[in-house]
Amino acid sequence: MAYPNVGMIYPVFAPLTGHTDGSMPTYGTGRVLQEARNATVTKEINNNPLYGDDRVVDNDNGITGLTVDFESTGLNDEDRVAVLGEELRTDGEYWESDNATPEGLFGYIRKMRDNGVRKFEAWAVLCIHFNETTQATQTREGQINWGTPTLNGRARGLYVDNSGKLRFRLHKTFTTAAAAKTWLNGLANIT
Numbered sequence: 205m206a207y208p209n210v211g212m213i214y215p216v217f218a219p220l221t222g223h224t225d226g227s228m229p230t231y232g233t234g235r236v237l238q239e240a241r242n243a244t245v246t247k248e249i250n251n252n253p254l255y256g257d258d259r260v261v262d263n264d265n266g267i268t269g270l271t272v273d274f275e276s277t278g279l280n281d282e283d284r285v286a287v288l289g290e291e292l293r294t295d296g297e298y299w300e301s302d303n304a305t306p307e308g309l310f311g312y313i314r315k316m317r318d319n320g321v322r323k324f325e326a327w328a329v330l331c332i333h334f335n336e337t338t339q340a341t342q343t344r345e346g347q348i349n350w351g352t353p354t355l356n357g358r359a360r361g362l363y364v365d366n367s368g369k370l371r372f373r374l375h376k377t378f379t380t381a382a383a384a385k386t387w388l389n390g391l392a393n394i395t
Contacts, residue, residue: 211315214385215240215276217287218392220307220331225363229330231309234392235286239277240312241352245373246271270359270372272310272329279336279353287334287355305333310357311388313381324384327375328391332359 218234248269254262281298284290289306291299311328334357342349361370374391378384389395 205319207316207318209314210317212240212243213313213315213381214388215243215274215312216310216388216392216394217283217334218309218394219286220309223331223362226366228364229309229362231391231393234309234389234394235282236394237276237283237287238279240274241277242273242275242354243312244273246273267361267370267372270329270332270361272332272334272357272359273354274310274334274357275352275354277352279355288336305335307331307333307360309392310334311392313384313388315381316377322379324378324381325375326378326384326387327373328388329357329359329373330362330364330371332357 215237216234217237218231221230221232223229247267248271250264250266250268252264253260254264279287281290281292284298285292287305287308288300289303291301291303293299309328309330310332311326314325314327316323316325334355336353337356339353341351359372361372363369364371376384376387378387
């Protein structure tokens with residue numbers, strides 16, 4: 205029985221507008237970003253065993269943090285304002301500044317093959333800041349060298365219910381891409 209990841213589509217971002225401990229966050233109007241190429245999620249996990257009687261009797265191995273490196277086919281000016289917090293001047297120029305980037309929801313769909321049958325996993329990081337820490341540009345030498353940006357993000361956990369657990373990501377599996385998109389659109393306020 206195989207269940208491999210075979211693709212990635214539909215990256216979305218919505219600005220966080222509010223959060224109260226014990227409830228789900230609220231988001232402003234979201235947007236679909238340029239086409240997805242890659243998302244690498246890295247979990248920071250405790251590894252803190254408790255020893256007793258010469259053996260491990262308990263282990264604190266929960267998630268303490270989460271980072272996402274997201275590569276898309278590009279970022280247009282509107283994407284840069286929404287995700288990186290760049291500021292539009294009245295003359296059509298954009299500022300990068302020392303302001304913190306906006307927090308928001310980041311979501312995408314993983315295409316899966318469940319023993320030959322397509323499935324669509326929709327994933328949503330509840331609260332993340334992205335940065336473009338490097339920007340590489342090079343000359344064309346014959347054929348095009350595709351230059352695509354990678355955004356680096358750090359998520360923070362939120363208390364969204366009364367369980368006392370910090371929640372980082374939410375996901376749901378669907379049988380169609382349309383259903384997965386509808387679910388993400390609902391979370392990210394995309395019409």
